[in-house]
Amino acid sequence: xxxxxxxxxxxxxxxxxxxxxxxxxxxxxxxxxxxxxxxxxxxxxxxxxxxxxxxxxxxxxxxxxxxxxxxxxxxxxxxxxxxxxxxxxxxxxxxxxxxxxxxxxxxxxxxxxxxxxxxxxxxxxxxxxxxxxxxxxxxxxxxxxxxxxxxxxxxxxxxxxxxxxxxxxxxxxxxxxxxxxxxxxxxxxxxxxxxxxxxxxxxxxxxxxxxxxxxxxxxxxxxxxxxxxxxxxxxxxxxxxxxxxxxxxxxxxxxxxxxxxxxxxxxxxxxxxxxxxxxxxxxxxxxxxxxxxxxxxxxxxxxxxxxxxxxxxxxxxxxxxxxxxxxxxxxxxxxxxxxxxxxxxxxxxxxxxxxxxxxxxxxxxxxxxxxxxxxxxxxxxxxxxxxxxxxxxxxxxxxxxxxxxxxxxxxxxxxxxxxxxxxxxxxxxxxxxxxxxxxxxxxxxxxxxxxxxxxxxxxxxxxxxxxxxxxxxxxxxxxxxxxxxxxxxxxxxxxxxxxxxxxxxxxxxxxxxxxxxxxxxxxxxxxxxxxxxxxxxxxxxxxxxx
Amino acid sequence: xxxxxxxxxxxxxxxxxxxxxxxxxxxxxxxxxxxxxxxxxxxxxxxxxxxxxxxxxxxxxxxxxxxxxxxxxxxxxxxxxxxxxxxxxxxxxxxxxxxxxxxxxxxxxxxxxxxxxxxxxxxxxxxxxxxxxxxxxxxxxxxxxxxxxxxxxxxxxxxxxxxxxxxxxxxxxxxxxxxxxxxxxxxxxxxxxxxxxxxxxxxxxxxxxxxxxxxxxxxxxxxxxxxxxxxxxxxxxxxxxxxxxxxxxxxxxxxxxxxxxxxxxxxxxxxxxxxxxxxxxxxxxxxxxxxxxxxxxxxxxxxxxxxxxxxxxxxxxxxxxxxxxxxxxxxxxxxxxxxxxxxxxxxxxxxxxxxxxxxxxxxxxxxxxxxxxxxxxxxxxxxxxxxxxxxxxxxxxxxxxxxxxxxxxxxxxxxx
Numbered sequence: 001x002x003x004x005x006x007x008x009x010x011x012x013x014x015x016x017x018x019x020x021x022x023x024x025x026x027x028x029x030x031x032x033x034x035x036x037x038x039x040x041x042x043x044x045x046x047x048x049x050x051x052x053x054x055x056x057x058x059x060x061x062x063x064x065x066x067x068x069x070x071x072x073x074x075x076x077x078x079x080x081x082x083x084x085x086x087x088x089x090x091x092x093x094x095x096x097x098x099x100x101x102x103x104x105x106x107x108x109x110x111x112x113x114x115x116x117x118x119x120x121x122x123x124x125x126x127x128x129x130x131x132x133x134x135x136x137x138x139x140x141x142x143x144x145x146x147x148x149x150x151x152x153x154x155x156x157x158x159x160x161x162x163x164x165x166x167x168x169x170x171x172x173x174x175x176x177x178x179x180x181x182x183x184x185x186x187x188x189x190x191x192x193x194x195x196x197x198x199x200x201x202x203x204x205x206x207x208x209x210x211x212x213x214x215x216x217x218x219x220x221x222x223x224x225x226x227x228x229x230x231x232x233x234x235x236x237x238x239x240x241x242x243x244x245x246x247x248x249x250x251x252x253x254x255x256x257x258x259x260x261x262x263x264x265x266x267x268x269x270x271x272x273x274x275x276x277x278x279x280x281x282x283x284x285x286x287x288x289x290x291x292x293x294x295x296x297x298x299x300x301x302x303x304x305x306x307x308x309x310x311x312x313x314x315x316x317x318x319x320x321x322x323x324x325x326x327x328x329x330x331x332x333x334x335x336x337x338x339x340x341x342x343x344x345x346x347x348x349x350x351x352x353x354x355x356x357x358x359x360x361x362x363x364x365x366x367x368x369x370x371x372x373x374x375x376x377x378x379x380x381x382x383x384x385x386x387x388x389x390x391x392x393x394x395x396x397x398x399x400x401x402x403x404x405x406x407x408x409x410x411x412x413x414x415x416x417x418x419x420x421x422x423x424x425x426x427x428x429x430x431x432x433x434x435x436x437x438x439x440x441x442x443x444x445x446x447x448x449x450x451x452x453x454x455x456x457x458x459x460x461x462x463x464x465x466x467x468x469x470x471x472x473x474x475x476x477x478x479x480x481x482x483x484x485x486x487x488x489x490x491x492x493x494x495x496x497x498x499x500x501x502x503x504x505x506x507x508x509x510x511x512x513x514x515x516x517x518x519x520x521x522x523x524x525x526x527x528x529x530x531x532x533x534x535x536x537x538x539x540x541x542x543x544x545x546x
Numbered sequence: 547x548x549x550x551x552x553x554x555x556x557x558x559x560x561x562x563x564x565x566x567x568x569x570x571x572x573x574x575x576x577x578x579x580x581x582x583x584x585x586x587x588x589x590x591x592x593x594x595x596x597x598x599x600x601x602x603x604x605x606x607x608x609x610x611x612x613x614x615x616x617x618x619x620x621x622x623x624x625x626x627x628x629x630x631x632x633x634x635x636x637x638x639x640x641x642x643x644x645x646x647x648x649x650x651x652x653x654x655x656x657x658x659x660x661x662x663x664x665x666x667x668x669x670x671x672x673x674x675x676x677x678x679x680x681x682x683x684x685x686x687x688x689x690x691x692x693x694x695x696x697x698x699x700x701x702x703x704x705x706x707x708x709x710x711x712x713x714x715x716x717x718x719x720x721x722x723x724x725x726x727x728x729x730x731x732x733x734x735x736x737x738x739x740x741x742x743x744x745x746x747x748x749x750x751x752x753x754x755x756x757x758x759x760x761x762x763x764x765x766x767x768x769x770x771x772x773x774x775x776x777x778x779x780x781x782x783x784x785x786x787x788x789x790x791x792x793x794x795x796x797x798x799x800x801x802x803x804x805x806x807x808x809x810x811x812x813x814x815x816x817x818x819x820x821x822x823x824x825x826x827x828x829x830x831x832x833x834x835x836x837x838x839x840x841x842x843x844x845x846x847x848x849x850x851x852x853x854x855x856x857x858x859x860x861x862x863x864x865x866x867x868x869x870x871x872x873x874x875x876x877x878x879x880x881x882x883x884x885x886x887x888x889x890x891x892x893x894x895x896x897x898x899x900x901x902x903x904x905x906x907x908x909x910x911x912x913x914x915x916x917x918x919x920x921x922x923x924x925x926x927x928x929x930x931x932x933x934x935x936x937x938x939x940x941x942x943x944x945x946x947x948x949x950x951x952x953x954x955x956x957x958x959x960x961x962x
Contacts, residue, residue, distance in 0.1 A: 125650055126924070129655065133633075136655070140858065141655075141659055141681075141683060143659065144683065145661055151661070213610075213611060214868070218587070218612050218862055218864060219585045221861065221864040222863075225863045225864050239660075240871050241864055242868060243661075243663070245663075247661065287653035288652070288654075288655050373801070377794075378794060378797075379801055394795065480737055482938075483736070484935050484939065486939040486944035486952070487952035488952065489932040489935035489936065489956055490956065503931070
């Protein structure tokens with residue numbers, strides 16, 4: 001991120017500001033070639049490469065199981081390349097760059113690409129899996145017990161080995177006590193004398209068959225749930241391991257018309273591959289849909305849906321105000337305290353510093369909740385202490401002031417810490433020299449201390465801005481976006497884009513990951529542009545003062 | 547020399563990796579060996595129920611020669627995690643959760659219907675069976691139900707109020723005598739609470755969804771935004787901050803019970819889960835139905851049901867069905883789960899068994915007699931947020947007509 005910006009000159013003058021270079025590449029190459037192989041180095045190499053191989057093998061099994069061959073090839077190539085790289089003596093720069101690059105790809109680039117690809121789909125509740133998954137779910141949830149039919153005591157048995165043999169159902173008629181054998185061909189009566197029946201009707205032994213106990217049967221769970229014994233009215237299926245019922249799948253998928261038919265009502269739902277759902281002629285959708293590519297519709301929805309685009313600009317402005325207010329406020333407060341404690345005439349600075357760090361030492365998650373309760377109108381500490389009856393979170397501006405105040409309290413210790421550090425790095429001679437030249441303390445602060453401070457702190461301010469721009473907890477754990485206009489429940493006065501997005505994507509009907517991904521790409525673009533501009537300005541500043 | 551070092555390093559590295567993997571695969575093999583060919587049943591439940599379920603799950607495992615594993619997942623993550631792993635084709639074989647998850651679980655193909663014979667269905671409370679029935683199919687086996695009731699401090703208010711007006715009058719009197727600071731502890735908060743306001747909304751004539759011919763909730767007949775709902779919200783507004791000051795946004799989920807146990811209010815609208823705190827605070831209390839408006843309908847609280855589900859993508863569905871349909875329908879398990887978390891059992895036999903030792907239970911059941919089953923249709927998810935916020939706005943003094951009309955539009959817009 002902060003590669004040496006202004007050539008090797010300054011890098012050598014200011015130690016610690018960039019990679020320190022010793023000698024030319026040529027001499028270092030020969031030096032490394034002659035470097036002795038130490039035992040510790042060798043051991044580290046063995047352990048790290050062993051870990052790589054271990055992780056690769058661990059990751060390979062699920063990939064093989066899921067038949068993800070592309071993933072397997074990528075895994076194999078990466079592992080082979082890592083071994084080649086670190087077992088050889090060449091490619092020294094790559095040895096330093098590859099680990100970081102791999103982590104960058106795994107934890108930054110892949111998630112961003114995944115988010116981007118999700119933004120073009122309708123992935124969300126009701127549209128999570130494939131079309132085949134949806135069809136299976138529709139059919140299996142439509143299996144109903146045939147009206148008036150009985151439930152039968154069931155035993156699972158086989159003629160062969162309990163672990164592999166073909167399974168049959170042994171079923172006892174609850175009224176007559178007659179036992180039948182069922183397989184995928186149908187039901188056949190069993191000799192009355194051939195079976196031993198326990199009280200309750202379950203067959204415990206039958207001539208020619210091995211009755212499976214629960215342990216054996218449960219190991220073959222899939223075979224049992226897949227076994228369907230056709231009957232006149234429908235089919236016998238297992239309900240667990242000890243009961244069978246006569247059921248009928250009311251809805252069935254027909255590949256010919258690419259539709260689902262309901263045999264009871266005669267209704268059909270035709271697959272709509274643009275929606276990822278089965279839709280009937282009268283517009284009714286089956287709940288179980290599947291994931292499809294929806295092109296740009298998530299993006300156009302952000303721009304054209306009035307419910308979303310209407311409050312967008314207002315939220316964006318408040319979002320900037322919040323991020324600038326919390327970053328600027330904490331910076332100014334933190335810096336002022338740091339300056340006060342930096343003064344050589346100050347006594348007991350260590351005690352003050354310790355006390356000032358306290359808010360930073362407490363978990364912000366819990367502190368946000370405590371602050372939320374302190375702002376309660378009737379029971380809150382703030383109103384009780386000052387004898388007020390302000391409805392803090394009930395009015396736009398008081399709620400906004402409250403969340404910024406909370407951010408100020410949570411954030412200033414950090415700014416105080418970094419400002420203290422940066423101040424100590426500024427040589428006192430500079431301010432002394434300016435005061436010798438007749439500058440007032442304010443003038444020397446403005447012309448000498450502040451610019452030098454900003455050079456050191458600008459990157460931190462930018463990252464703090466980016467963090468606060470998306471500071472979900474600060475809003476969600478305090479106001480939750482409140483107050484809301486009476487006629488609009490989706491956008492409140494203290495909503496940031498990120499809390500607003502969260503509510504749009506997950507607060508309404510159901511989780512809409514595709515839509516949420518589209519909005520987060522918008523936010524990503526905004527933050528990226530702001531950061532790029534700020535970093536460009538910082539660089540110019542650094543060139544002036546460095 | 548160079549090649550040899552490289553080779554040795556590679557060999558060692560691979561040997562290390564192999565030994566690591568070997569160690570990994572040894573363990574389960576050693577564990578499984580005593581249990582012959584048995585299958586494994588994985589159940590997901592929240593922390594409290596995991597503890598209650600474990601002994602029974604182990605017993606089921608021993609009786610049947612299978613391994614049963616109960617995994618604790620925090621309640622707030624349970625549904626989401628289950629749907630996510632299920633869509634990846636994995637996850638548990640059985641799950642315990644609230645019945646209003648059913649709509650979402652079904653639309654994501656995460657659970658399968660359960661086939662119970664009629665005599666087994668009859669052993670359950672009728673409301674509970676109705677709650678777990680969705681699209682005409684039984685999707686879960688209920689074990690406990692819960693609903694809101696009015697808990698009152700009998701030192702302050704000896705008589706159970708018959709109407710909301712009675713309650714307000716008693717509360718005002720107590721307030722005038724400086725015995726309490728609040729009339730009623732009914733949680734609202736900044737974004738409202740649809741679940742807790744619903745009894746009053748229903749009593750004032752409002753409804754959320756109409757019902758179809760077969761008794762299911764009908765997402766096409768939305769009651770929010772209809773004239774009845776506006777009338778209901780006008781009555782709620784009269785109790786709000788600009789009216790009687792009985793309903794307040796400053797009373798929220800975080801402080802409602804605490805305010806009651808701190809003796810700052812005489813009446814608390816809450817469920818069986820609040821009883822433990824009330825007992826701990828040493829308050830003499832009684833439980834009665836939430837009163838309705840004078841001359842209005844009955845104040846119907848939502849009835850929620852906790853239930854066992856069979857996962858559609860579980861590896862051991864047959865065993866899960868066996869466990870859910872034939873084992874958890876036993877009263878002993880329902881009693882044990884009641885002891886872990888005192889909510890009335892859905893199994894009539896189990897309720898009768900514990901009713902004697904816990905009089906509150908019967909009172910909660912009685913308070914829920916007029917209750918309505920919490921809708922499990924996916925469209926219900928669209929109600930909570932807009933309805934709650936409309937409630938908070940109206941209680942804060944916003945105009946009921948425009949607020950509720952707008953909320954109705956928002957909800958209708960997000961129902962597909």
